Amino acid sequence: MPAPAPTSAPLAAPASDLAVSLRVPLLILFVSAGIWVVIASAFGLIASIKFHQPNFLADSLSLTYGRVRPAFLGSMLYGFCIQAALGVSLWLFVRLGRAPLAQPWLVIVGAKLWNLGVTIGVLGILIGQQSGFEYLDVPGYAAWIMMLGYLLVGVAAVLTFHRRIERNLYVSHWFVLAALFWFPWIFSTAELLLIKYPVRGMAQAAIAWWYVANLKGTFFPLAGLACVFYFIPKLTSHELHSRHLALFAFWMVILFGGWCGVPNSAPLPAWMPTLSTVMSVLMILAAVTVALNVHGTVDGRWSKLGANAPLRFLRVGVCGFILAIILSAVSTVVDASHPVAFTWLTPALAQLNYYGFFAMVMFGAIYSLLPRLLGVGFPSPKLVRAHFWLALLGLLLAVAPLGIGALFEAPALNNPNVPFLQVVKGTLLFLRVSTLGDLLLGVGHLLFCANIVGIALRFFRPRVVSAYDTATADLFAAEGCS
Amino acid sequence: MNFGPLVFLAAFFAVAGSWCGFVLAPQLQVGHLQQDKVVGTGNPYPLARPGLAQQGLQVYRANGCASCHSQQIRQTGTVCDVLLTDAGTNHAALIAGLLQAKPSLTESDAKALVAKLPQPIVQGQTKEQADAAAKVLNAAGGKALVWIAPVGPDIARGWGQRRTVAEDFLYDYPVMPGSQRVGPDLANVGMRLPDANWHLLHLYAPQHAAKGSTMPPYRYLFDKRKIDAVASPDALVMPTDLMPPPGYEIVPKGEAKALVAYLLSLRADAPLFVSPFTAATPAPESTNAPASTATTNAPATNPK
Numbered sequence: 001m002p003a004p005a006p007t008s009a010p011l012a013a014p015a016s017d018l019a020v021s022l023r024v025p026l027l028i029l030f031v032s033a034g035i036w037v038v039i040a041s042a043f044g045l046i047a048s049i050k051f052h053q054p055n056f057l058a059d060s061l062s063l064t065y066g067r068v069r070p071a072f073l074g075s076m077l078y079g080f081c082i083q084a085a086l087g088v089s090l091w092l093f094v095r096l097g098r099a100p101l102a103q104p105w106l107v108i109v110g111a112k113l114w115n116l117g118v119t120i121g122v123l124g125i126l127i128g129q130q131s132g133f134e135y136l137d138v139p140g141y142a143a144w145i146m147m148l149g150y151l152l153v154g155v156a157a158v159l160t161f162h163r164r165i166e167r168n169l170y171v172s173h174w175f176v177l178a179a180l181f182w183f184p185w186i187f188s189t190a191e192l193l194l195i196k197y198p199v200r201g202m203a204q205a206a207i208a209w210w211y212v213a214n215l216k217g218t219f220f221p222l223a224g225l226a227c228v229f230y231f232i233p234k235l236t237s238h239e240l241h242s243r244h245l246a247l248f249a250f251w252m253v254i255l256f257g258g259w260c261g262v263p264n265s266a267p268l269p270a271w272m273p274t275l276s277t278v279m280s281v282l283m284i285l286a287a288v289t290v291a292l293n294v295h296g297t298v299d300g301r302w303s304k305l306g307a308n309a310p311l312r313f314l315r316v317g318v319c320g321f322i323l324a325i326i327l328s329a330v331s332t333v334v335d336a337s338h339p340v341a342f343t344w345l346t347p348a349l350a351q352l353n354y355y356g357f358f359a360m361v362m363f364g365a366i367y368s369l370l371p372r373l374l375g376v377g378f379p380s381p382k383l384v385r386a387h388f389w390l391a392l393l394g395l396l397l398a399v400a401p402l403g404i405g406a407l408f409e410a411p412a413l414n415n416p417n418v419p420f421l422q423v424v425k426g427t428l429l430f431l432r433v434s435t436l437g438d439l440l441l442g443v444g445h446l447l448f449c450a451n452i453v454g455i456a457l458r459f460f461r462p463r464v465v466s467a468y469d470t471a472t473a474d475l476f477a478a479e480g481c482s
Numbered sequence: 483m484n485f486g487p488l489v490f491l492a493a494f495f496a497v498a499g500s501w502c503g504f505v506l507a508p509q510l511q512v513g514h515l516q517q518d519k520v521v522g523t524g525n526p527y528p529l530a531r532p533g534l535a536q537q538g539l540q541v542y543r544a545n546g547c548a549s550c551h552s553q554q555i556r557q558t559g560t561v562c563d564v565l566l567t568d569a570g571t572n573h574a575a576l577i578a579g580l581l582q583a584k585p586s587l588t589e590s591d592a593k594a595l596v597a598k599l600p601q602p603i604v605q606g607q608t609k610e611q612a613d614a615a616a617k618v619l620n621a622a623g624g625k626a627l628v629w630i631a632p633v634g635p636d637i638a639r640g641w642g643q644r645r646t647v648a649e650d651f652l653y654d655y656p657v658m659p660g661s662q663r664v665g666p667d668l669a670n671v672g673m674r675l676p677d678a679n680w681h682l683l684h685l686y687a688p689q690h691a692a693k694g695s696t697m698p699p700y701r702y703l704f705d706k707r708k709i710d711a712v713a714s715p716d717a718l719v720m721p722t723d724l725m726p727p728p729g730y731e732i733v734p735k736g737e738a739k740a741l742v743a744y745l746l747s748l749r750a751d752a753p754l755f756v757s758p759f760t761a762a763t764p765a766p767e768s769t770n771a772p773a774s775t776a777t778t779n780a781p782a783t784n785p786k
Binding site for chain 1: 515
């Protein structure tokens with residue numbers, strides 16, 4: 001074994017050079033992600049309101065629930081989550097490798113293509129061209145534009161990784177490198193076998209479940225944990241508790257995460273849902289090791305570090321990760337004897353994964369790295385804190401009622417003597433509360449957007465002003481003469 | 483040491499592993515499924531949906547119906563019932579047989595049973611118990627049949643006769659099994675609600691057809707038209723409170739008709755080797771299940 005990789009992220013790199021190479025590409029990615037998350041929450045809110053008011057926007061063809069919900073998922077997952085992950089990954093590659101970003105123009109073009117793809121995709125969903133596969137709803141033609149964009153960014157990331165000066169790999173490097181390759185593999189496989197050359201019958205559903213499992217069970221954990229293991233040691237100024245535990249979590253996530261997707265109810269040979277259940281239970285190992293590792297790193301000093309908004313986001317994200325894995329495992333095991341499938345637990349667990357875990361970690365990472373990227377602070381730290389509280393409260397109100405509601409819904413759904421409409425009626429109260437949660441999340445997203453734009457303006461304004469002054473200096477001088 | 487290649491290979495083989503498990507293996511196992519034979523009649527199942535229903539599948543996809551409706555019937559198990567269809571000639575022996583097959587019967591109950599055939603004698607048995615009971619009754623000169631009955635909450639709700647199997651989706655693209663039941667399961671909606679006009683009205687005004695429903699109305703699948711010389715034969719027959727202004731009519735667009743054709747084609751009513759059951763009533767003529775599939779009262783052959 002060589003000298004162990006540094007267990008705390010490298011602190012003293014020629015930060016200015018590194019940051020300069022990243023500024024424009026990352027700002028493009030993060031501002032776009034911020035806009036997408038606002039768009040997503042608008043769609044989410046419309047979808048949520050429709051449960052109380054089925055007639056709300058009912059005559060608008062494009063805004064029927066069955067189109068708004070996929071549009072919400074598309075803008076949330078591809079517009080925000082993956083785009084933010086790309087930006088944060090580039091930061092990690094640059095900072096951990098201590099080499100400036102290679103070919104920033106690739107990232108800029110890639111980011112534009114990605115956003116073009118997602119825009120076309122979401123518009124495609126709204127005009128009724130969704131693919132019909134949940135979480136992969138964007139139409140095929142948009143998916144290929146997104147894929148091309150991702151590949152361009154990916155090439156820049158791999159080149160940056162290749163040129164790294166720090167040859168030893170920090171654990172986050174493992175996670176982020178695997179994540180970088182993971183997404184194009186699963187995305188292109190799913191697009192090829194489901195849309196370009198579709199397979200027959202239920203094999204389609206199996207592949208769609210495989211894709212979703214890989215996205216939520218492997219890609220998100222890889223990209224998210226890379227941030228957790230980088231930013232938590234950084235923000236707490238403590239070394240990572242255990243590199244081995246972190247690498248153990250890495251192996252668990254890549255070995256088991258992609259197998260967790262097939263539900264018990266699936267009309268597929270019984271070994272598939274059974275294997276999925278086993279793998280979901282094994283994922284608990286990853287959750288436990290991450291919990292131990294973060295706990296050891298922070299060493300019981302959360303309370304002292306409480307005022308730090310990015311750290312708060314990361315903390316909630318880690319809790320979301322652990323909860324999502326454990327609850328998913330419990331629900332798949334329970335489902336075999338007391339079905340919980342088809343209830344509101346399914347979307348609640350999904351949201352806990354992509355929002356409670358992943359989006360929260362991304363918010364934390366972005367809030368933590370933007371001041372260092374630009375060398376200026378947020379114009380209003382209060383608004384950052386306000387976003388945190390809105391996000392936390394919104395998350396609780398959006399997810400918890402659905403999960404609790406499902407506890408009442410599942411027995412009713414499985415009791416044939418309870419009429420179905422009564423089952424639906426029983427969930428309405430919980431849905432109402434979750435609409436409130438969606439509203440809070442939406443307000444939080446507006447603040448997020450405002451914060452990013454605010455810090456970018458704060459960075460650029462002096463430059464623009466001085467550039468303007470220089471450019472117009474002659475003019476003023478001339479005026480002065482006349 | 484440079485772990486970069488190791489991380490790459492680890493990721494590659496991990497993806498390849500789950501790819502073999504949940505892409506390649508399903509493709510080999512269910513991706514090459516062919517039409518199955520209906521148990522009893524040997525008719526092929528499923529037949530491709532008719533053209534209009536295939537267009538309807540695309541309307542179902544485009545409007546994201548699968549966001550709220552699953553098409554997966556779950557089954558918790560299978561039980562067997564014994565049905566006595568004919569008393570034969572030796573009633574005394576048959577009644578003795580009945581008392582043996584179902585010890586809880588009294589002699590007078592047994593006599594009453596025999597008077598009104600066909601009658602289920604024992605229900606919810608295992609295959610072995612049911613076979614034993616049927617054997618006793620047949621030996622006593624009666625004619626007893628063993629029925630296979632799938633059970634489970636979904637089936638008790640009347641949402642289907644058996645669990646959904648991969649064959650049911652054989653010709654569909656895209657396959658949309660759904661993940662949530664915000665609305666009822668639709669795997670057999672064509673069998674449950676065979677009336678096209680009900681479906682059209684339900685799409686137009688869900689709360690009218692099902693009070694308290696949270697389904698959004700799909701009025702955009704309908705045209706409100708001024709009646710020309712003659713009213714359109716397709717115009718919806720409206721309850722009075724939904725009626726358009728006099729001189730106007732509500733006519734379903736092509737999408738609405740296609741969607742309803744698709745919904746009516748959703749009927750997994752054929753007993754298959756992988757999911758057998760004994761059909762209770764003759765299935766009406768349908769494209770997805772040949773008429774003769776489920777009409778037989780003969781015991782379904784046991785797959786074992």
